[in-house]
Amino acid sequence: MLKKYLTVLSITTLAAALSACGGGNEPAGSTTVPSTSTSPTAVAGTNAPKPEFKALLQYARFDPNAEVVAKFLNEKTGYKVTYDMLPVENPDDKLNLLMANKEQYAFMLLTGPQYSKLASSGALEPIDELVNKYGTNMKNVISQNSWNGAKLNGKIYGIPQTGSGTVVNSSLIVRQDWMDELGLKPPTTRDELYTVMKTIKEKKNVMAISGGKSPLLPEILPTFGLTMVQSTLTTGWQDQNGKLVNAVENPNMKSYLTFMKKLYSEKLIDQEWSLNQANKVIENFTSGKAAIISNGYFNAPTVQNALLKNTPNAKIAALPYLKGDNGKVQVMATAGISYYVGIPKWADKKEEIVKYLDLKLDKEIHKEATIGKEGVHHKVENGNYFPILPIFNDQYNNASSFLTGVDEKNYPIYWQARVRKDPILTDAFNRNQEAAKGSTVVDPLSFAPPLEAIGKNNQKLQKLMEDTYLKYITGAEPLENYDKFLAQWKAEGGDDMTKAANEWYAANKK
DSSP states (O other): OOOOOOOOHHHHHHHHHHGOOOOOOOOOOOOOOOOOOOOOOOOOOOOOOBBBBEHHHHHHSOOOGGGGGHHHHHHHHHEEEEEEOOOOHHHHHHHHHHHTTOOOOOOEEEEEHHHHHHHHOOBBBOOOOHHHHOHHHHHHOOOOOHHTTTETTTTTOOOEEEESSSBBEEEEEEEEHHHHHHHOOOOBBHHHHHHHHHHHHHHOSEEEEESSSSSSOOGGGGGGTTTOOTSSTTEEEEEEEEEEEEEEGGGGHHHHHHHHHHHHHHHOOHHHHHHTHHHHHHHHHHHSSSSEEEEGGGGHHHHHHHHHHHOTOEEEEEOOOOOOOOOOBEEOOOOOOOOOOOBBTTTOOOHHHHHHHTTTTSSHHHHHHHOOBBBBTTTEETTTTETTTTHHHHHHHTTTGGGGSTTTHHHHHHHHGGGSSSHHHHHHHHHHHHHHHHHHEEOOOTOOEEEEEEEHHHHHHHHHHHHHHHHHHTSSOOOHHHHHHHHHHHHIIHHHHHHHHHHHEEEEEE
């Protein structure tokens, strides 16, 4: 972890420090030392062993060098790779320092903002020619859509890594035993949801919905025509007549906030909404203080087990996704590029690095690195992959951390083995996907490269939006001030983000 007394170099300083790197093909004191023994998978056409590499990963709570997947990849590819991880605190500051010191990494797993900043500062090698020459597998399994999402100023500086495909993460879950007790049917519209909430509040003397921190409920927003996906760096963009408009500028946002304020004033939703952390929301539901919460499928086992421990006869059900004012159901889903795999400008043996990264996407190597051996770590039933427990969890629970690009057609199928580790988890995941089938909406910037204006302004404007919306909902500030908020949002970077978003969208939309 970076010690507090270290002076952290800014990206601006980093750019200056890197300006003398030139073409980046010089060794610059490389630590990629040849292996002491000849590998059976030596470089084609020579007897020379393959080089050793050091890689940088995102933070996770395990030792990557001790993982079965790391050892498998070393053995199967013939390249020995050792791993470092960024710290959990101030990872960007640590990354800047590593780059300023020209730390000898062969490749690095980067978030979108990290990728954009390092590429623009000259710290990353353009890899277009290397991929064309040595990236046979990656060109076959990574879509052009994804490659376009890695282009910055016309060049590709990293391998785009997508994830599990298009996934619906959350739904409103309800105490079904209370619904049965009160003779309530599952609501299908916002008005019907309001009636259910009001009845539960009056009859059971509990809050109808608990929530926390974010003022945006992903299951209610779409009923106002607001299809905005949280948890992405491009939150809030919608196509309106071929142009991207941020949802804060959609007139329906005021209608949504008016509705949420009504729920708050009638004490139908949590009165501590602006203070609650995620664990508090779950606690309110599992302790019987709340009837409904928005819950991610990945939390389903935790929620159900805690509820049944407190109330053994309780039942949980997922509410249907609600029809909007236009009579249609729209459900927000996540998709797009999760990470980028970049090669430092000063890295030695760049050709071998790309060969290694391409070899990892060989069909059999990629599959085993993802879900292990069939009959040992997973089994296949009717074309579906299921984990064999406990060995899958013991040896492949952290496998996704070693991905450096995925087979975009097959990985989402392999990945589903991860949601079949627990029947509660499996049921929640399948239920969400089935209920949302044919109704999903994804962020139109899901496959956009990191846009500088958005990377620069999005975080502060996201906080401005959330803080202001919570004030409107709780009555701390009158909703009549919305135009004032919107003017501030635009002036402090919103207009710049909108311009950048539309420039990319106009050039890339289908």
